[in-house]
Amino acid sequence: MDIAKVEQLGDNLEKARKQFDSWASEQVGAQELLKQQHAKSVGDLSRSIDELKERETEAKKEQADFNRKLENQKQELEDLRAGISRLGLRKQTLPEKKEQLAEAIRSVKDETHVQRKDLDAATREMNTALASFNSTIELYEKYLGLKFEVQEESLKFIFTDIDPSDRERAFTFCLRFDGEVCRVFDCQPPLGNTSNMTTSMGNRRELSGLVLAMRKLFVDLARQ
Structure with missing residues (x-):
């Protein structure tokens, strides 16, 4: 065999191997780049899907809020x-x-x-x-020597010139207004039971009779 041809064949094989290694290296690099691009694409797609899900959730929430507002407005x-x-x-x-x-x-x-x-x-x-x-x-x-004192809830009658031994001695009684009727009370000196002695305020004759009757009682008392 011709040595020159063998050497030439070896050189050709070496060149072919280098070309193959270069091509293989390029293919491996390309595959790695494709993997990286694919991984990036998958990641981007996953993030996009998550964003779409979030937007869908927000859209559903906004739709629910809108529906509630619409119901409230209705x-x-x-x-x-x-x-x-x-x-x-x-x-x-x-x-x-x-x-x-x-x-x-x-x-x-x-x-x-x-x-x-x-x-x-x-x-x-x-x-x-x-x-x-x-x-x-x-x-x-x-x-009759009679005087009067207007008190808070009654009218006081004051007689003098009754007791022969003391003309200035006072004999008194009071009339209390009880509706349309006036009742005798607080006789001084005491005359006993006079609660039944009454008169009508608007009847002059009754009032005169009551005053005269009280004076007579005091006169009788002074003579005792």
């Missing part, structure tokens, strides 16, 4: 319609209520007028009774 609208309906009913009954109120006002005015007339009549009656009482008092003071 309820508010129904309430508003019901309120408008009630206002319509009130508007329909307003004239009737207005007339009822006017009638009530007229009734109060009429009742007030009647009460005012009754009050005026009672005032006139009281003034008449007071005038009669004052006239009686003047007579008592003039002819």
Whole structure:
């Protein structure tokens, strides 16, 4: 065999091996790059999927919030319609209520007028009774030596010129107003049971009779 050819064949084989190694290295690098790109793509895709899931969750939450707001708005609208309906009913009954109120006002005015007339009549009656009482008092003071003291809840009668041994000695009793009736109490000096002795404030004759009767009791007591 020709040595030159063998050497040439060896060189060719070495070149072929180097080319193969270079190609293999390039292929391995390309495969590694593809793996890295694939891993990156898978990671990006996974993150994108997670983001989509988060967006889907947020979208569902926003949709639920929107649905709740929509239901609330629907309820508010129904309430508003019901309120408008009630206002319509009130508007329909307003004239009737207005007339009822006017009638009530007229009734109060009429009742007030009647009460005012009754009050005026009672005032006139009281003034008449007071005038009669004052006239009686003047007579008592003039002819019987009688004086009066107006107390918080009663009227005190004070007699003098009863006891022959002491003309200035005071004999007293009180009249307590019990409705339309006056009752005798607190006699000084004591006269015994006088609780049944009463008079009508507006009856001048009864009052005069009571005062004279009390004076007679004091006169009899002074003579004992």
